Amino acid sequence: MTTTKKHILILLAIGAVLFFLGNSFIAITDPVESNYTLTAAEMFASGDYISPRIYGNYWYDKPVFFYWELIAAFKVFGVNEFAARFFPALAGVAGLFMVYGFARRVYDAKTGLFSALILGTSFEYWLISKTVITDLSLFLFFNAVLVFFYLAYTSQHKNYYYLCYLFAGLAVLTKGPVGILLPGFIITVFILWCRDFAEIKHMRWLGGMAIFLLVGGGWYYIMYQLHGQIFLDTFLGIHNVLRATVSEHPKFNVWYYYTVIFFLGFFPWCFSLPMVIRKYWKKRQWPVLDQTTVFLLLWAFLVNGFYQCMATKYTTYTLPALMPTAILAARLLYAQERLVKRLVAFSICFYLALTFLVAVPLCNSSYSGRNIAVALQGHVQTGDMVINYGDYKASVVFYGHKTVYNLVHANELEKVRPKAMSWSSKNVMPFISFEELPDNKNLYIIVDKNKRSDFDKSFKTDEWKVVKMLPEATIYYRPAQGSD
Template sequence: MRLDSDQAGGTENLSTKKHLSIILVLGIYLFFLGNQGIFITDPVESNYALTASEMVQSGNYISPQIYGTYWYDKPIFFYWQLASAFQIFGTNEFAARFWPAVMGILGLLMTYVFTRKLYDAKIGLFAALILGTSFEYWLISKTVITDMSLFVFFNAALVCFYLGYGSEKKQYYYGAYLFAGLATLTKGPIGFLLPGLIIVFFMLWRRNFAELKHMKLLSGSLILVLVGGSWYYIMYTIHGTIFLETFLGIHNFLRATVSEHPKDNVWYFYIVMFFIGFFPWAFIMPMALKKIWTQKKWPELDEKTGFLLIWLFVVFAFYQIVATKYTTYTFPYLLPIAILAARFLAERCKFIMKIVAFNVVFYTVLTFWVAIPYCQQFSAKTAAVIVASAKEPDMIVGSYGDYHTSAVFYGQTQIYRMEKAKNINTMLPKAMSWSSKNVMPFLAEENLADKKNVLMLVDDDSVDRFKKDMAGNWLLIGQANQEFLFRKQ
């Protein structure tokens, strides 16, 4: 079945312009609301924020650094986004959350345009509204991580592929290669390998191998290599094999084969995440499916539906196989799920709009009553302010217990991770080991015995141990949330 870009249901009540206005207003309201008051949290957000701020300070926009040390955890694109926002808006929470919010809006617009071409404008509007008010989409649009940028580029590659496959406009294929390259520059090889796997399964299902000659394989591959591969080549020429061993070896191969969080490596992990991430729509869909089952009116498994199903099931199955389970890994499959949900619920316009209105109120309350207080509680921003006011020239600042990168980000000062001298060597970054993340500066506790000008951040769970382990007279000079600040007398 080929695409008909002029197809429009007779039940359309709103113009495309009005639809786009609704989507923009919804996205701007939900994804930007309260962002200036949502503190940067540990451990994930602060790593990205600190790396981008060091990028701006150093002027090095090629090699990511954190704590003044080269950092090979993620590719460069999201750091570029953060750095650009810091330069425009300053180094603050609004700037850090600016691009996730913008990409979230772009993701909704892409969903609308693509669904409109697949079905009609009404289903396109519903798909965008359903996606934008699902819990995981709202959350990631306000979170300082790579996943929203990956969502847009990853899914844009598949959207462009299908638009090229389903029409006479084969130039869409160039967009597939371009966006796959940007996804690779955002997250790594998965940015082109997984969309490619989805396309392979779809082509095998359709058995339309004649289409291969229209898919711009040579010129498109060149675009993919130039966009997605140039930075990797430059990094290799600068840093050599250590970059490949760390980025590809640890953060890709090791993560895929050895669980970083073994307690999460259970078969039902992503099933649970589906119901959380697609809330509340995940609990509404069974009602629609029950109605279809009782009436025996199943939608035709046409080419469009098949592509969407392959899209979502390949993503789910792939990450089900991967050893490390992360809550956001399957996030890209929310786009085809939202389109299918909109198609199932297309005749229940009032019901959808009521749920959307409820969600807008719900996320407004969640922003001010949960997100802002929670992030204030679990960020070291307030502690960093106390450190900055108490710190003197040549003063050593240490962190005992949990290390909070957000204190470094907000305080813009070096903070040492305190450990026993005998333990430090075992914790330093090593090849093919999760210790590769320990790039913060270490300092042996024993080295402070003869030091007098010292500040120490101690988390509340480690205060008693700190008083037993650390020699000297320590005076409590401040407390912020779960952090205590001691000064050596």
């Protein structure tokens, strides 16, 4: 067996075990995963694969590509947890081969294998590969732009530049303008550092931009034609400009946020690097800072620096920086083969234990509304109304296939309803006030565990019958007025 075939089999086996195993048993969680799965499920059911929709309303939160992935998986595997997690897991495996191929090309096969092993067993990469969000798809397309740029830049095969534009288009179709702006910024800084301005004329601008506009711009054009200015105002205004300028979670808007995320996300390899650096420090022999190393360093630091400057911070934003970081770590650990093997073996065992002993029970009980939806089955009939009081779980709608109204007081309705250039724009679920609750319908109300005392104060509890008590919520029933 050749070295390449051996490496491929190793990465396939590790990718399958780490990213696919257990996915069927992990419930869809709130609030993020359920929004994606519910949107894709509604698009799938409606047959409209262009306009994302949730709760029956058009939904301009993210571009369409990840929804297409989910719909494709639903078509093949059915609407279930394994299908929802299929493409993130597949992207996780694909990412291993991308870093392997790139590091092998710019260095050697051993560096390629170590880079892929380090990346695949990094905590953040493993976690996102099992999570129903856009970030692993973006990781692939975003980093592919930079991979093919560098391959084109360092070789005579300038047609690689066309692949840069293709993947930039897919990145924009997955996440928005950042899919071309940030890779473009990194490339610009690298060209400035090299002072190789002559390379600009070889970048296949005319054909490349045609590819980018066709792949990345076609859906945006169709959406604008269908929905007009509201699409641009919501998608670009709220989900891009507002995120960059107004923090959605102000407590996380601190200067050290992504430093902490790096050490958490790069576990367990973050602990091995100081030992290696200390060894180099003692010998006063540092790795040569060649052109490739500079490119990888710019790639890693500029991704983190860019998002640190944004007002809204999420743990997953800097995921693309893990690829160059893994390659740099592989170079530092090149002679530490025993250490690498031990950490990989430890990580595989650790993540399997984490999957079945932590993720499966915790997601099923505390972070998903699946148990609530199951408890409602057999009770809710056509014409009955289901209401939520407290923490709203879109997963209840996904699993239960019922409309769930969010209950608030009448004087709070204006504050929580969607408004332009406000974070309330994300509140697209149906609302109902206490004062609007109908007497002529059977009512089922899901009372969040933190709202039970408020429920007792707001309602005559003798009118309500307990249907099911769960750790995360209690379900109550009130029959229509005049019924038995």
